[in-house]
Amino acid sequence: MDEEENESMELPFSQDTFCDLWNNVITPSISFIPTSPTVPQCMLDNLFELGGEMDIKDGFNPSASTVPVTTDYPGDFGFQLRFKQSGTAKSVTSTFSEILNKLFCQIAKTSPIEILVTKKPPQGAFLRATAVYKKTEHVAEVVRRCPHHQNEDSMDHRSHLIRVEGSQLAQYCEDPNTNRQSVTVPYESPQLGSEMTTILLSFMCNSSCMGGMNRRPILTILTLESLEYGSCSPSLSLIGPSRGQVLGRRCFEVRICACPGRDRKTEEENKDKLQNGAKQTKKRKSTPAPEASTVKKSKSASSAEEDDKDVFTLQIRGRERYEMLKRINDGLELLDRESRNKSKASTKLDVAVPSSGKRLLQRGEKSDSD
Incomplete structure (x- = not known):
């Protein structure tokens, strides 16, 4: 109950x-x-x-790959980069070499990069800049600033090498799986009368800094990505890092130095010398070496064809030098005459005498009948 x-x-x-x-x-x-x-x-x-x-799109990539892709991919939107022509003057703070596909810039100086697309990306698309090492033996390492420049900076993202200038919407991310650092900024459509969008990048450490890049060449990967769920914001850290579907990718090498114009000119000249040297080497290898017998024949033929009767005029300054060279020339002429006389006499002696019959008479000799 x-x-x-x-x-x-x-x-x-x-x-x-x-x-x-x-x-x-x-x-x-x-x-x-x-x-x-x-x-x-x-x-x-x-x-x-x-x-x-939950509806998860097929193109979502939850994290960055261990070995980043560094090949260009324009994609369906024709993603391209363009740099302003700055030349190789010593006063420039940023210059780009089309021959080397390399950006030369000073530390903490703004480098404008123009973004071009053939059609408008989807709503919420953004740009991501990531720095990686170029050589295969260093590609697994994360590119960070040196301790010296990090200690001098008071920003929260002071360990990031690449910084976006002029935008309050830039977000600095670090992948939890690979620890690679990147910076993102929303894609902005070109303004009226313009065909491109410009972003401003700064590189906050020198390529020669000890404890940082330490003279190891780096590449900057600039990708156009579509907005997926997830963000760099700590409030959504349960979902994962912000990694959208890649719509386009462009890569270029970067050197951060004190004199970008001078270094660009030097590297372009060195590449030109290497290319010219390789071409000359190939030409020499392709041309067969002449045989020794052919060389001897050509030398003998050329010496036989020389004509001793050619007369050359030599301009001599000073009477004394003229007299000395004249005596030398006269002596050589005398030797030539003597050698010709000797050759004539030897030809007379070498005349064959018949073994039987009448003997040939020499000039001025009388016959026996006389």
Whole structure:
């Protein structure tokens, strides 16, 4: 009887079980649901049901890859970069080399980069700039500023090498899996009368800084990405880092130095010398070497064809020098005449005498009959 009375009795609203209370409460957003191991089973069941109903797009990439892709990819939107022509003067703070696909800039100086697309990206698209090491033996390491420049900076993101200037919407992210750092900024459509959008990047450490890049070449990967769920904001850290679907990608090398114009000119000249040297080497290898017999024949033929009767005029300054060279020339002429006389005499002696019959008479000689 007591049990039936207890079952028929209804507890006040404040004394219901936790599962009953949970079922009567409006389910909050997934970003604010705690993940404590002491959560009751009924709460976890509802959480899993919510997770199954979430619509996740196919292109979502939850985290950055361990080895970033550094090949250019214009994508469906024709994503391109363009740099202003600054030349190689010593006074420039930023200059880009088309030959090297390399940006030369000074530390903490603004480098404008123009963004061009063939059609408008989707709503909420953003740009991401990431620095990686160029060589394969260093590509797994994270590019950070040196300790010296970090200690001098008071910003929250002082360890980031790349900084976006002129925008309050820039967000500095660090991937929890790879620890790679990047900075994002929303994509802005070109203003009226313009075909491109300009972003301002600054590089906050020299390429030669010890404890940082330490003269190791780096690449900057600039990607155009679509907005997916997730953000760098700590309030949504349960979902994951902000990694959207890549719509386009461009890469270029960066050197942060004291004199960008001079270094650009030097590297372009060195590359030109290497290319010219390689071309000359290929030409020499392709041309077959002449045979030794051919060289000897050509030399003998050329010496035989030389004509001694050619007369050359030599201008001599000074009487004394003229007399000396004249005596040398006269002596050489005398030697030539003597050699010619000797050759004539030898030809006379070499005349063949018949073994029988009449003997040939020489000039001025009388015959026996006379």
